Amino acid sequence: MGANKFLFGKGDNQVFLLPAMANRHGLVAGATGTGKTISLKVLAEAFSDMGVPVFLADVKGDLSGLCEEGEKKEKLNERARIVGITSLDYKKYPVTFWDVYGEKGIPVRTTLSEMGPLLLSRLLNLNETQEGVLSIVFKAADEKGMLLLDLMDLRAMLKYVGENADEFTLHYGNVSSQSIGAIQRALLLIEDQGADKFFSEPALDINDFFQLSADNRGMINILAADRLFNSPLLYSTFLLWMLSELYENLPEVGDLEKPKFVFFFDEAHLLFKDANSYLLTKIEQVVRLVRSKGVGIYFITQNPSDIPDTVLGQLGNKIQHALRAFTPKDQKAVKSAAESFRANDSFDTYEAITSLAVGEALVSFLDEEGRPSVVEKAFVRPPNSYMGIIPDMVLYKNIEASSFHKKYKDEIDRISAYELLTQKLEASTKNSDNDVKQKAFIEKATHPKTKPARTTDSAFEKMAKSAMTSAGREIGRAVMRGLLGSLRK
Ligand SMILES: Nc1ncnc2c1ncn2[C@@H]1O[C@H](COP(=O)(O)OP(=O)(O)OP(=O)(O)O)[C@@H](O)[C@H]1O
Numbered sequence: 304m305g306a307n308k309f310l311f312g313k314g315d316n317q318v319f320l321l322p323a324m325a326n327r328h329g330l331v332a333g334a335t336g337t338g339k340t341i342s343l344k345v346l347a348e349a350f351s352d353m354g355v356p357v358f359l360a361d362v363k364g365d366l367s368g369l370c371e372e373g374e375k376k377e378k379l380n381e382r383a384r385i386v387g388i389t390s391l392d393y394k395k396y397p398v399t400f401w402d403v404y405g406e407k408g409i410p411v412r413t414t415l416s417e418m419g420p421l422l423l424s425r426l427l428n429l430n431e432t433q434e435g436v437l438s439i440v441f442k443a444a445d446e447k448g449m450l451l452l453d454l455m456d457l458r459a460m461l462k463y464v465g466e467n468a469d470e471f472t473l474h475y476g477n478v479s480s481q482s483i484g485a486i487q488r489a490l491l492l493i494e495d496q497g498a499d500k501f502f503s504e505p506a507l508d509i510n511d512f513f514q515l516s517a518d519n520r521g522m523i524n525i526l527a528a529d530r531l532f533n534s535p536l537l538y539s540t541f542l543l544w545m546l547s548e549l550y551e552n553l554p555e556v557g558d559l560e561k562p563k564f565v566f567f568f569d570e571a572h573l574l575f576k577d578a579n580s581y582l583l584t585k586i587e588q589v590v591r592l593v594r595s596k597g598v599g600i601y602f603i604t605q606n607p608s609d610i611p612d613t614v615l616g617q618l619g620n621k622i623q624h625a626l627r628a629f630t631p632k633d634q635k636a637v638k639s640a641a642e643s644f645r646a647n648d649s650f651d652t653y654e655a656i657t658s659l660a661v662g663e664a665l666v667s668f669l670d671e672e673g674r675p676s677v678v679e680k681a682f683v684r685p686p687n688s689y690m691g692i693i694p695d696m697v698l699y700k701n702i703e704a705s706s707f708h709k710k711y712k713d714e715i716d717r718i719s720a721y722e723l724l725t726q727k728l729e730a731s732t733k734n735s736d737n738d739v740k741q742k743a744f745i746e747k748a749t750h751p752k753t754k755p756a757r758t759t760d761s762a763f764e765k766m767a768k769s770a771m772t773s774a775g776r777e778i779g780r781a782v783m784r785g786l787l788g789s790l791r792k
């Protein structure tokens with residue numbers, strides 16, 4: 304099914320986003336209050352209408368209106384007419400709300416082993432030595448059949464490795480008690496940020512983001528990020544994890560008529576803040592590679608200079624709202640933003656950036672050949688959905704009506720490293736009869752199909768299913784690890 308080119312706005316000429324070029328990524332930049340969020344909404348609506356599901360992180364809580372019909376206003380009709388839309392199609396969009404904290408959306412969770420030691424090290428802000436120790440802990444857990452699902456598991460495993468440091472050092476390399484201690488302290492910090500809610504089960508199946516509505520529109524997945532945003536490290540690691548999940552789960556595809564999925568990365572500067580060169584290389588690489596999987600990534604940030612050049616250079620579709628040029632530093636940033644566009648003879652790009660009105664932008668999308676088009680100064684079309692914030696009641700109704708509510712609402716806690724190690728400790732203080740029982744217990748617990756359930760029947764079913772999918776995913780994860788590993792040296 305092809306998709307029509309999308310009318311984004313108009314100045315001297317109309318500007319169109321080409322669906323076939325939408326996986327070549329994009330940028331929405333501009334000073335505060337200049338229209339970035341509305342531009343983002345307009346794009347999200349366009350993709351949904353094309354049948355492309357999207358993901359948005361809602362940092363300010365002002366995206367929820369997408370699930371309600373727009374409020375009819377003469378100002379909006381007027382803007383629509385300027386752009387060349389005779390009658391604005393006020394309508395609501397299919398939206399699923401997600402929330403790491405499970406308050407303003409369906410809970411999003413993952414397990415520690417799904418995230419893996421590399422991203423986790425970034426989340427914990429570990430140095431290289433500590434990261435090495437964490438990798439050893441993961442490896443040891445793997446080999447001993449201990450599942451690392453939640454923070455309790457990791458804590459138990461760290462303690463175990465610490466107490467048997469000599470043995471582990473012999474097998475895997477140096478395990479120092481200082482490093483173990485540092486990781487334990489870092490765990491406490493992220494727990495304070497609510498990471499304990501995030502690391503549990505049932506883990507999010509990223510395929511659940513790929514829903515279509517009954518009328519074949521793409522689902523708009525909105526992640527409540529207002530609270531998450533206050534924990535920048537958790538926020539950026541989480542989004543990075545999602546990107547790698549997408550990367551792992553999708554097959555290579557050639558050029559498509561339209562993207563398979565579009566990911567909007569709001570407050571993108573957070574991703575790059577404090578990132579070391581290894582992580583930057585990784586982000587740059589994932590951004591480059593997801594394109595061939597039909598995933599488009601759109602970065603939203605105040606200033607294009609927030610984004611490293613290696614990533615910026617890959618963003619084909621650009622929307623630049625107004626920037627201020629008060630200080631020499633500002634002026635430099637405006638200059639480099641201006642120079643990133645193909646000049647239009649009818650205006651000066653630098654001048655234009657500093658004088659754009661709210662809801663007006665310099666726009667350059669890729670043409671049929673994948674070349675950046677000459678920059679246009681354009682009024683951005685109004686969105687079809689509601690521009691404000693919806694009342695909590697409407698939000699809760701939407702959450703309860705979602706088919707994923709039942710699947711994810713209750714946390715499950717299956718037998719994993721913590722339970723196994725606690726049992727082991729108890730057993731070691733009792734007699735050898737218990738040793739046999741203990742062995743049987745571990746045997747049972749580490750084989751998912753016969754694993755004893757600590758939860759209700761239906762939860763047990765879910766658990767078994769989840770154990771199988773995580774085994775399947777482990778293969779994909781190994782590919783990712785290989786990819787990351789190959790970057791290391
Ligand atoms: N395309 C548009 N159509 C109609 N109104 C618009 C449009 N763009 C911007 N506006 C108006 O401008 C206001 C500010 O825009 P917006 O919230 O998108 O700014 P922003 O750049 O995201 O700001 P911040 O950095 O503070 O998040 C909107 O609430 C809306 O009233």
Ligand SMILES: [Mg+2]
Pocket residue numbers: 339340341363
């Ligand atoms: Mg905004």
